[in-house]
Amino acid sequence: MTAQRRTALLSVVAAAGLIALKLATGLATHSLGLLSEAAHSGVDLVAALLTFFAVGVAERPADPGHQYGHGKAEHLAALAEGAILVLASAAIVWQAIVRLTGSSRTVHATWYALLVIGVVIAIDLARALTSARVARTYRSPAIASNALHFAGDLAGSAAVLVGLILVRAGHRDADAVAALFVAVLVLLAAVRLMRRNVDVLMDRAPAAAEEAARVAIVALRPAVDLRRLRMRQAAGRHFADVVIGVSPDSAVGQGHAAADAVERAVQDALPEADVVVHVEPQESEAAVRERAHAAALAVPRVREVHNVSVLSVAGGTELSLHLKLPGDLSLEEAHEIAEEVERAIRGAAPEISAVQTHLEPLAETAGAAEVSGDADAVRRIVREVAGVEPHDLRFLETEDGLVAHLTLRLGAGHALADAHARASEIEERIRLRLPEIADVVVHTEPGR
Numbered sequence: 208m209t210a211q212r213r214t215a216l217l218s219v220v221a222a223a224g225l226i227a228l229k230l231a232t233g234l235a236t237h238s239l240g241l242l243s244e245a246a247h248s249g250v251d252l253v254a255a256l257l258t259f260f261a262v263g264v265a266e267r268p269a270d271p272g273h274q275y276g277h278g279k280a281e282h283l284a285a286l287a288e289g290a291i292l293v294l295a296s297a298a299i300v301w302q303a304i305v306r307l308t309g310s311s312r313t314v315h316a317t318w319y320a321l322l323v324i325g326v327v328i329a330i331d332l333a334r335a336l337t338s339a340r341v342a343r344t345y346r347s348p349a350i351a352s353n354a355l356h357f358a359g360d361l362a363g364s365a366a367v368l369v370g371l372i373l374v375r376a377g378h379r380d381a382d383a384v385a386a387l388f389v390a391v392l393v394l395l396a397a398v399r400l401m402r403r404n405v406d407v408l409m410d411r412a413p414a415a416a417e418e419a420a421r422v423a424i425v426a427l428r429p430a431v432d433l434r435r436l437r438m439r440q441a442a443g444r445h446f447a448d449v450v451i452g453v454s455p456d457s458a459v460g461q462g463h464a465a466a467d468a469v470e471r472a473v474q475d476a477l478p479e480a481d482v483v484v485h486v487e488p489q490e491s492e493a494a495v496r497e498r499a500h501a502a503a504l505a506v507p508r509v510r511e512v513h514n515v516s517v518l519s520v521a522g523g524t525e526l527s528l529h530l531k532l533p534g535d536l537s538l539e540e541a542h543e544i545a546e547e548v549e550r551a552i553r554g555a556a557p558e559i560s561a562v563q564t565h566l567e568p569l570a571e572t573a574g575a576a577e578v579s580g581d582a583d584a585v586r587r588i589v590r591e592v593a594g595v596e597p598h599d600l601r602f603l604e605t606e607d608g609l610v611a612h613l614t615l616r617l618g619a620g621h622a623l624a625d626a627h628a629r630a631s632e633i634e635e636r637i638r639l640r641l642p643e644i645a646d647v648v649v650h651t652e653p654g655r
Contacts (some may be wrong), residue, residue: 221334225327238314238374240367240385242328243299244360278327287406292397299390306383315381316374324368331361343441356398363384363389364500378591413440416477420447423476424469430496431465432524434558445480447473452489452558494554496555499526502555503548507534510569520561526552527563536567541566575610581641585611588636593617595654608645611637616654 233241338354368387372609417438424433432452433644439446449469453462473482496515503512511531518525530548532541549562554602580602587596598614615633617626638649 217334217337219364221330225330229327231432232320234316236314236320238316238320238367238371239390240370240382241320241324243302243386243389244324244363244367251367254577261420271417278524283404284655286401286408289397289401289404292400296390296393296397299386303383303386303390306386312434314371314374314379316371316382319369324364324371328361328364330369331336332359335361342484344538357402363392366392382561391453396624397421411439412443413438416428416440416445419476420445420449420480422475424449427472428521431469432488432519432558434559435605445477447477447480449473450485450487452487454489488576495524495526495559498555499528499552499559499562504532504550506535506544506548506551508544509548514565522557525563526556526559527565529565529567531567531569575605578602578604578609580609580611580644584641585613585637588640589613589615591632592636593634599650602644605645609643610646610648611644611648612648614652615652616652623651 229245232238233245250327263400264512326330335354335357337350338357342351366385366388367382370381374380417436420438421433421436424431424436433449434452435448435450437448446547451465451469453465457465463486466486469484470482474480495517499517500512500515501510509530509532512528513531514527514529518527530545532544536544545566546566548564552562553559581604582600585600586597589595595616598616600611600613603610613625615630617629630651634647635648637644
């Protein structure tokens with residue numbers, strides 16, 4: 208028999224003995240406090256029996272029908288125990304109210320009643336400490352719930368002792384008040400117990416464990432691209448579902464080694480965790496950038512997106528971009544749009560862990576008028592640099608000054624880099640020789 212089951216069995220024996228002791232003394236003295244404690248112990252007996260059998264079920268190894276094991280049996284038992292505690296506390300409250308508002312029977316706070324409650328306190332203390340130690344050692348939620356109940360029993364027994372002492376001093380309602388205190392303790396314990404175990408049964412992500420696993424994975428060297436981390440727990444054991452990205456050029460062995468490293472890192476942070484790692488090929492930066500760009504433009508009132516950068520930071524993927532929004536928006540409205548863009552990008556590219564947005568106002572459309580300019584000088588410069596005549600040459604007067612627009616047609620076989628270099632040289636020479644021109648725009652295209 209394992210330590211968990213031995214502890215549960217001892218709880219069954221202790222609860223049975225305490226029921227008999229409290230019930231006999233409560234009936235003899237007419238003490239509602241002792242009777243409520245007997246009811247509480249009766250609940251503990253049922254709970255201890257549930258725990259005893261649940262721990263036995265939870266210890267069974269995984270089988271074809273229960274591939275994740277039977278650990279949730281403990282949480283089902285703890286949930287049932289919580290429901291019983293709620294019913295018991297309701298019954299205690301009802302009886303206490305009846306005694307406080309009606310004609311109550313005389314409570315005999317005899318010496319042996321005080322002795323019995325003293326023995327009960329000693330037993331409750333021993334049970335609480337033993338169960339807490341075993342629950343910590345084996346991370347058993349069912350044993351932990353027992354430890355919590357025994358601690359509540361200890362506080363309730365102390366309240367009953369105080370109530371009996373006050374009854375001996377002449378305060379006849381003190382026993383019923385003590386019973387109400389016990390009922391409140393029972394109800395609070397039940398609510399905490401049920402909430403915690405419902406979270407587990409509903410697969411609520413354990414926040415602290417998830418953060419510990421994430422930190423362990425991010426700290427790996429060489430770094431891995433953490434795409435997704437999902438976690439749940441049952442019977443003190445954690446289950447992790449991890450998706451990582453590796454270079455598309457990596458061999459199968461390299462991907463397997465990365466998965467093993469992630470599994471070891473999570474198990475070092477969370478001993479006995481069950482870890483499943485799925486390996487995916489990483490997309491190129493261009494593909495991630497394109498998805499993020501499209502997601503950002505799909506957000507209403509985003510007018511332009513540029514300077515999209517994808518960065519690998521501490522094993523994760525981060526993205527920065529510039530957003531152009533209508534200039535008449537308030538900062539609060541612009542910030543809300545930026546947050547919507549960040550959410551849209553994370554939805555389109557889940558591997559992106561952080562998004563940094565730079566907000567810019569969209570410039571109003573500037574007015575311009577076509578004017579005459581020194582076309583001969585511009586043509587000479589184009590012929591000197593490219594050996595061809597410029598096409599579609601025109602001059603525009605704008606708010607920022609005179610702007611020259613022209614088309615440069617180059618022969619077949621020119622590389623883009625060469626075309627760009629010639630266009631840049633033309634722009635620079637025009638600015639130097641014709642300082643009255645504020646800007647030059649050269650459009651390059653293949654010759655016809």
